Amino acid sequence: EVQLVESGGGLVQPGGSLRLSCSASGFTFNNYAMHWVRQAPGKGLEYVSGISSNGGSTYYADSVKGRFTISRDNPENTLYLQMSSLRREDTAVYFCAGWHSSSSYWGQGTLVTVSS
Amino acid sequence: QSALTQPASVSGSPGQSITISCTGTSSDVGYYNYVSWYQQHPGKAPKLMIYDVSNRPSGISDRFSGSKSGNTASLTISGLQAEDEADYYCSSYTSITTLEVFGGGTKLTVL
Numbered sequence A: 001e002v003q004l005v006e007s008g009g010g011l012v013q014p015g016g017s018l019r020l021s022c023s024a025s026g027f028t029f030n031n032y033a034m035h036w037v038r039q040a041p042g043k044g045l046e047y048v049s050g051i052s053s054n055g056g057s058t059y060y061a062d063s064v065k066g067r068f069t070i071s072r073d074n075p076e077n078t079l080y081l082q083m084s085s086l087r088r089e090d091t092a093v094y095f096c097a098g099w100h101s102s103s104s105y106w107g108q109g110t111l112v113t114v115s116s
Numbered sequence B: 001q002s003a004l005t006q007p008a009s010v011s012g013s014p015g016q017s018i019t020i021s022c023t024g025t026s027s028d029v030g031y032y033n034y035v036s037w038y039q040q041h042p043g044k045a046p047k048l049m050i051y052d053v054s055n056r057p058s059g060i061s062d063r064f065s066g067s068k069s070g071n072t073a074s075l076t077i078s079g080l081q082a083e084d085e086a087d088y089y090c091s092s093y094t095s096i097t098t099l100e101v102f103g104g105g106t107k108l109t110v111l
Helices: none
Strands: A003-007 A010-012 A018-025 A034-039 A045-051 A058-060 A068-073 A078-083 A092-100 A103-106 A110-114 B009-012 B018-023 B035-040 B047-050 B064-069 B072-077 B086-093 B100-102 B106-110
Touching: A003 A092, A018 A034, A018 A092, A018 A110, A034 A078, A045 A068, A045 A078, A045 B086, A045 B100, A058 A068, A103 B047, B009 B018, B018 B035, B018 B086, B018 B106, B035 B064, B035 B072, B047 B064, B072 B086
Parallel strands: A010 A110, B009 B106
Antiparallel strands: A003 A018, A018 A078, A034 A045, A034 A092, A045 A058, A068 A078, A092 A103, A092 A110, B018 B072, B035 B047, B035 B086, B064 B072, B086 B100, B086 B106
């Protein structure tokens, strides 16, 4: 059974930092590009960041570029998102996901709340 | 990066068909045949319904179909059922900076 389990979310003050983790199992993690997608309360999906299967290429939405860093540890089957200089508008559920052709794997998400 | 454009809401009665549009640009929907459609129920993760414009993953009902013309992709759901009521999102590969761009989402109401 495929599982993606996010962790690390929580309440953080504006300007603070947080690191999200996503533990993967049940599929060949190092064959997939992986992604972070977020959803603000009551809003739609927003692509945040992606990383190639070997970690050699990374991609960021303009809204997080320079503040967020995506990385992965293939031997540990884990995806990370280091978030810094957090803003109130970063408040959202953060989903870890991997997709290729007909395969699409999503975690249940972890809530990040940026508030004083 | 601008999101793909979807109608905010659509509705239909059980048994009817509905179509949701997704308009992008020549840098995403119009150029690549990598359009996907996701269904999301409240509090749940998105579920892939269509990939590569018109293909259904294993286990997805053939009541769901996808197509594309120019910069606009479409999702059609035929024989509407109560359980189809959900939010639907399109996405596309984009050549502009990020790997993927999503639509704003469409809330489907089954009357």
